[in-house]
Amino acid sequence: MLTYVVKRIALMVPTLVGILLVSFAIIQFVPGGPVDQLVQELRGRGEVGEVVASGSVYRGAQGVDPDKLAEIRKMYGFDRPAHERFLEMLVRYARFDLGQSYFHHKGVWQLIVEKLPVSMSLGLWSFLITYAVSIPLGIAKAVRNGSAFDLWTSTAILVGYAIPGFVLGVVLLVLFGGGSFMQVFPLRGLTSDNFDELSLFGQVLDYFWHLAMPLTCLIVGSFAVTTMLTKNTFLEEIRRQYVVTARAKGLSERTVFYKHVFRNALIPLVTAFPAAFVGAFFTGSLLIETLFSLDGLGLLSYEAVIKRDYPVVLGSLYVFSLIGLVTKLVTDLCYTWVDPRVKFTAV
Numbered sequence: 001m002l003t004y005v006v007k008r009i010a011l012m013v014p015t016l017v018g019i020l021l022v023s024f025a026i027i028q029f030v031p032g033g034p035v036d037q038l039v040q041e042l043r044g045r046g047e048v049g050e051v052v053a054s055g056s057v058y059r060g061a062q063g064v065d066p067d068k069l070a071e072i073r074k075m076y077g078f079d080r081p082a083h084e085r086f087l088e089m090l091v092r093y094a095r096f097d098l099g100q101s102y103f104h105h106k107g108v109w110q111l112i113v114e115k116l117p118v119s120m121s122l123g124l125w126s127f128l129i130t131y132a133v134s135i136p137l138g139i140a141k142a143v144r145n146g147s148a149f150d151l152w153t154s155t156a157i158l159v160g161y162a163i164p165g166f167v168l169g170v171v172l173l174v175l176f177g178g179g180s181f182m183q184v185f186p187l188r189g190l191t192s193d194n195f196d197e198l199s200l201f202g203q204v205l206d207y208f209w210h211l212a213m214p215l216t217c218l219i220v221g222s223f224a225v226t227t228m229l230t231k232n233t234f235l236e237e238i239r240r241q242y243v244v245t246a247r248a249k250g251l252s253e254r255t256v257f258y259k260h261v262f263r264n265a266l267i268p269l270v271t272a273f274p275a276a277f278v279g280a281f282f283t284g285s286l287l288i289e290t291l292f293s294l295d296g297l298g299l300l301s302y303e304a305v306i307k308r309d310y311p312v313v314l315g316s317l318y319v320f321s322l323i324g325l326v327t328k329l330v331t332d333l334c335y336t337w338v339d340p341r342v343k344f345t346a347v
Contacts, residue, residue: 005333017090019317034308108312121211133227141154145235160223166217168217187292188294190294191206
């Protein structure tokens with residue numbers, strides 16, 4: 001096991017470098033970079049200097065004083081070759097220094113921490129509610145397979161799965177967000193303006209009052225996958241030979257189900273738990289955040305791509321890729337914890 005863990009950790013390094021290299025290379029060919037955007041801003045303010053008619057200056061910099069352009073390129077670090085900038089970035093990332101945002105004028109770490117509460121609120125609560133509802137529902141459907149209860153619950157969760165979250169969000173805003181009908185829930189933010197003046201109980205109510213509509217949009221479509229996975233896993237275990245043998249020995253249905261079936265059927269769910277739990281902390285839903293005016297990681301990533309804020313794009317990609325790789329390793333280790341029969345010695 002130790003050898004396997006060491007190999008996996010060693011493989012994380014070239015994997016991360018490969019992800020960053022591909023992303024960095026693509027960025028070099030994307031038009032409208034930060035230099036172009038700042039040039040356009042300066043041109044709009046009349047601060048670009050003398051007009052240059054030479055065809056040697058690239059198109060996005062036409063009308064810009066060459067000295068001013070060189071100063072801008074140096075400010076963003078584009079005065080050096082691409083390979084030098086990439087190697088410098090790798091050295092900084094090895095020290096977990098993600099650099100400074102071009103447009104927010106803040107550290108990338110600071111931006112991620114500032115936006116994290118919104119994404120954590122959406123991701124964590126949607127994860128907890130989804131698991132709390134889907135697993136018991138999936139077990140109940142497996143026990144009552146083929147019944148009217150199984151049919152109607154399958155219909156309900158599949159209809160919810162078919163409805164896009166942003167479409168449901170628009171409907172909720174029209175019905176309960178002060179659209180054409182009622183003003184029941186707030187339209188933006190995680191808390192009210194007078195949040196600090198409320199009691200503890202009032203703050204909790206205010207927090208969930210603001211989360212009601214965004215969470216509904218996120219969880220309605222997420223019940224189907226976990227519920228059906230739970231049901232199918234339990235059905236597969238119930239039909240195995242060891243269950244038939246246990247029943248033939250005279251064991252009660254309760255004993256067979258909870259002592260044998262339950263433990264084995266939960267293995268796929270338990271092993272997927274670390275990835276789902278960690279991912280919940282960094283969930284970013286651009287459409288939901290935009291629809292309900294929530295400033296989270298989804299909106300931050302989108303704006304960084306649009307504005308060509310490369311430190312934010314690459315820094316957040318590095319953090320999320322590293323977390324994803326570590327979580328994959330933890331998930332594999334959970335297999336051996338839940339089922340000791342699983343061995344990685346041959347890997």
